[in-house]
Amino acid sequence: MIFLLGLWGTWLAFDRRGYKSACAVIGAPISILKPLKGLEFHLEENLERFFHLTYPRFELLFCVADENDPAKFLVERLIQKFPNVDAKILVGNSDSGWNPKIQNLIKGYQAARFDVVLISDSNVCIESDYLSRLIFHLDEEGVGLVTSLVIADSSSSSLVGKLEALLMNTYYTKWMLIAAAFSKPLVLGKSMLFRRSVFERFGGIEKLSVYLAEDYMSGFAIDKLGMKVVVAQEPVRQTIGKWRWKDYWNRHLRWGRMRKVTAPLWFFAEPFSRAIPLSILGGLGLYAFNALSFWSAVFSLLFLQFSKDLFLMKLFDRRLNLKNLPLLWLIQEIVAVLLWIHTALGSSVLWRGEKYHLRQGGLLRDH
Amino acid sequence: MFLSDFHIHSTFSDGKLSIPELVDLYGQRGFGAIAITDHLCEEEGFIGKTAAYLGKTLTRASFPLYQEILKSEKKRAWETYGMLLIPGYEVTKNSLLNHKAAHVVALGATEWVSADQDLKQIARSIRDAGGMAVAAHPLSPQVWKNRPYYLWDRRGELKDEFDAWEVTFHDHLLKEVIESDLPKLASSDLHRPEQIRSWKTSFSCARDWQKICQSIRHQDLSIQFYRGEEGLDRRSVSGRMGIDLFTRPLGNLARV
Numbered sequence: 012m013i014f015l016l017g018l019w020g021t022w023l024a025f026d027r028r029g030y031k032s033a034c035a036v037i038g039a040p041i042s043i044l045k046p047l048k049g050l051e052f053h054l055e056e057n058l059e060r061f062f063h064l065t066y067p068r069f070e071l072l073f074c075v076a077d078e079n080d081p082a083k084f085l086v087e088r089l090i091q092k093f094p095n096v097d098a099k100i101l102v103g104n105s106d107s108g109w110n111p112k113i114q115n116l117i118k119g120y121q122a123a124r125f126d127v128v129l130i131s132d133s134n135v136c137i138e139s140d141y142l143s144r145l146i147f148h149l150d151e152e153g154v155g156l157v158t159s160l161v162i163a164d165s166s167s168s169s170l171v172g173k174l175e176a177l178l179m180n181t182y183y184t185k186w187m188l189i190a191a192a193f194s195k196p197l198v199l200g201k202s203m204l205f206r207r208s209v210f211e212r213f214g215g216i217e218k219l220s221v222y223l224a225e226d227y228m229s230g231f232a233i234d235k236l237g238m239k240v241v242v243a244q245e246p247v248r249q250t251i252g253k254w255r256w257k258d259y260w261n262r263h264l265r266w267g268r269m270r271k272v273t274a275p276l277w278f279f280a281e282p283f284s285r286a287i288p289l290s291i292l293g294g295l296g297l298y299a300f301n302a303l304s305f306w307s308a309v310f311s312l313l314f315l316q317f318s319k320d321l322f323l324m325k326l327f328d329r330r331l332n333l334k335n336l337p338l339l340w341l342i343q344e345i346v347a348v349l350l351w352i353h354t355a356l357g358s359s360v361l362w363r364g365e366k367y368h369l370r371q372g373g374l375l376r377d378h
Numbered sequence: 379m380f381l382s383d384f385h386i387h388s389t390f391s392d393g394k395l396s397i398p399e400l401v402d403l404y405g406q407r408g409f410g411a412i413a414i415t416d417h418l419c420e421e422e423g424f425i426g427k428t429a430a431y432l433g434k435t436l437t438r439a440s441f442p443l444y445q446e447i448l449k450s451e452k453k454r455a456w457e458t459y460g461m462l463l464i465p466g467y468e469v470t471k472n473s474l475l476n477h478k479a480a481h482v483v484a485l486g487a488t489e490w491v492s493a494d495q496d497l498k499q500i501a502r503s504i505r506d507a508g509g510m511a512v513a514a515h516p517l518s519p520q521v522w523k524n525r526p527y528y529l530w531d532r533r534g535e536l537k538d539e540f541d542a543w544e545v546t547f548h549d550h551l552l553k554e555v556i557e558s559d560l561p562k563l564a565s566s567d568l569h570r571p572e573q574i575r576s577w578k579t580s581f582s583c584a585r586d587w588q589k590i591c592q593s594i595r596h597q598d599l600s601i602q603f604y605r606g607e608e609g610l611d612r613r614s615v616s617g618r619m620g621i622d623l624f625t626r627p628l629g630n631l632a633r634v
Binding site: 211212213214218221222228231232234235236237273275276370371372373374 | 388389390395396397398399430431432437438439440442443444446447449450451
């Protein structure tokens with residue numbers, strides 16, 4: 012059944028291919044909040060794309076916590092380069108709660124002039140009509156939050172970068188679409204579009220500062236208000252630099268431990284959604300029914316799952332380099348199982364150099 | 379005079395409607411005061427942990443957001459319907475053994491009170507937090523359903539710890555509680571919208587939390603069966619709300 016669910020997720024992704032939602036050319040003005048910390052890979056190119064947005068009215072609010080953050084100086088250059096774009100830098104950190112991203116964003120949220128707000132991470136790479144396509148979803152009845160699929164750029168030169176792209180573009184994409192199809196969409200903090208008047212109904216983003224997964228809790232709060240979270244049809248792209256193993260491991264350990272405390276039932280079923288455990292289980296089943304020998308069954312199922320993921324990868328990246336891809340895929344699946352075991356054995360996470368101990372529900376400390 | 383319902387569940391625990399939907403459900407029917415009282419289960423027991431995993435209880439993580447939404451909906455309920463929304467929750471001690479289960483409505487409380495305590499401690503903590511402790515459905519007339527008897531079995535020692543005792547279990551009137559000398563309150567324990575058809579408490583005081591507290595303490599209230607929008611019984615006196623006046627006010631009933 013899990014294999015069939017995965018197939019369905021692949022179909023959902025295929026069904027969205029080339030979808031172009033209607034452009035709401037005349038939409039509500041939008042305040043875009045960009046939390047920044049340090050000079051990430053491709054930061055200047057990614058940020059400059061926001062200065063080329065074709066949306067009629069928006070403002071850019073770049074948030075940095077530290078006065079000496081090098082990202083601040085980069086943004087100052089961009090603002091000088093594009094004086095006709097309404098953009099400013101806000102410096103400082105709130106002492107509300109413990110989530111560093113939210114602490115950085117609060118000043119931007121409070122300074123935002125418009126009711127419609129977009130939180131957009133620094134490593135997001137967008138097209139010039141991004142806002143037009145996003146606002147279309149927010150105007151649907153009962154929608155409280157619009158998030159986006161994130162497709163990773165797989166052209167990274169590092170092995171770990173390629174593994175990251177593989178994981179994002181297959182596993183995460185599939186399950187995000189499946190969750191959305193069951194009306195339980197997962198919110199990705201990389202792209203969150205909402206109305207501030209709606210967020211204020213649960214106290215605004217300041218109230219999210221006590222949680223590690225502020226994106227998940229945003230979706231939770233919107234759901235409890237009786238409103239919908241929508242996954243936008245068009246994905247956004249995430250640029251991946253030269254990742255190290257430590258970056259990859261810590262990031263997915265953090266995400267996995269967040270899932271463990273926010274959705275524990277799903278977390279403990281997760282290993283069976285990965286190719287290797289699923290193939291072994293399936294192999295045992297087929298062998299028990301004398302359908303195939305055990306190893307034939309396992310390799311057949313592995314091949315089927317690789318094919319499914321290959322289809323997904325090609326769907327999002329037509330220039331995908333197939334060289335070494337089967338080996339990369341296998342490495343990613345083996346690492347996923349080891350990562351799950353490590354995730355299950357602890358509850359602390361490392362984020363932006365700080366260690367946090369997670370409480371139940373994703374609380375950073377007991378509230 | 380206004381109708382009230384002080385035991386209602388939302389999607390924050392095992393209710394079917396969101397808090398805004400509940401405000402609209404009751405506000406559009408002319409209720410004067412309601413309390414949202416989602417389950418707050420034990421954190422240490424197996425049943426409580428299961429409820430948390432299944433999203434059927436308030437948790438320490440969801441509690442702050444719950445309070446914030448209650449705050450904003452309280453404002454909307456007043457501005458839109460002139461209805462008072464009272465925050466609260468239902469401290470839930472569940473057990474497979476009926477005589478160990480007990481539910482306590484914390485009416486007007488906004489601070490977390492742990493369900494992993496003795497009932498006396500729970501009631502005192504609720505009162506210390508500025509709320510009223512209400513013994514929720516201390517009996518149940520249904521034979522096979524889980525019956526939280528723990529409160530009724532200990533009523534002698536608990537009577538001074540609780541501000542009121544529910545005389546209802548959904549649409550059933552609990553004769554034993556009605557005939558007791560304990561302070562009484564009627565609420566629906568609504569989980570689904572159709573359960574709005576049930577016993578309710580009416581007040582003649584102002585729609586103000588302190589005045590309502592006083593009315594409960596002095597038992598200056600009456601209990602009526604709300605039939606919803608199905609039309610009026612010939613005994614009905616109020617066309618707008620479709621109330622079926624089943625009995626005289628409670629004070630008189632107690633003397634019958």
